[in-house]
Amino acid sequence: MVETIPPRLPIAWRNMLFRCKHCGEKCCGLTPEVSEEDVEKIRRVKPSFNPHLTPEGRMILVGEKGFCPFLKNRLCTIHDYKPLLCRLYPFYPVEKKVLERLLSLPEDVEVVKHGSDEYVFLFDEQCPGVGEGDPVDFRKLLEAFLASKSSACSF
Numbered sequence: 001m002v003e004t005i006p007p008r009l010p011i012a013w014r015n016m017l018f019r020c021k022h023c024g025e026k027c028c029g030l031t032p033e034v035s036e037e038d039v040e041k042i043r044r045v046k047p048s049f050n051p052h053l054t055p056e057g058r059m060i061l062v063g064e065k066g067f068c069p070f071l072k073n074r075l076c077t078i079h080d081y082k083p084l085l086c087r088l089y090p091f092y093p094v095e096k097k098v099l100e101r102l103l104s105l106p107e108d109v110e111v112v113k114h115g116s117d118e119y120v121f122l123f124d125e126q127c128p129g130v131g132e133g134d135p136v137d138f139r140k141l142l143e144a145f146l147a148s149k150s151s152a153c154s155f
């Protein structure tokens with residue numbers, strides 16, 4: 001599913017806590033890749049929106065100083081329409097068998113099953129919301145991820 005594992009991203013554990021602090025410090029400066037589906041969704045509230053095209057032809061979200069163009073006063077102005085990667089952040093699901101080829105998983109790793117497949121989650125430990133708030137609903141995150149994949153998301 002993913003071809004390249006981001007370097008040094010830690011693996012989410014069972015009952016992990018997260019609560020977004022709405023700081024806009026990390027997630028909104030990641031210039032995420034967006035799918036055609038993401039673009040269509042954003043255009044429902046920003047009709048003139050066009051993603052930035054990289055020399056390789058990837059569509060990304062980037063504005064002034066590398067931050068998201070929809071970030072205003074540290075708040076997301078397209079919250080209900082934001083791209084998949086923003087909805088998943090700071091987590092990203094990876095097939096367990098893919099990760100196991102590269103490293104041994106910790107005993108307390110969170111594993112979510114989907115049919116015969118199993119997923120674990122990498123996360124960005126730079127996000128200040130990690131470790132705060134309530135237990136993460138990893139199943140819900142996985143469902144959002146898989147639903148987007150099945151509608152031809154291409155990152």
Ligand code: SF4
Nearest residue numbers: 020021023024027129
């Ligand atoms: S707490 Fe994390 S997810 Fe929330 S705005 Fe800050 S960096 Fe982004």
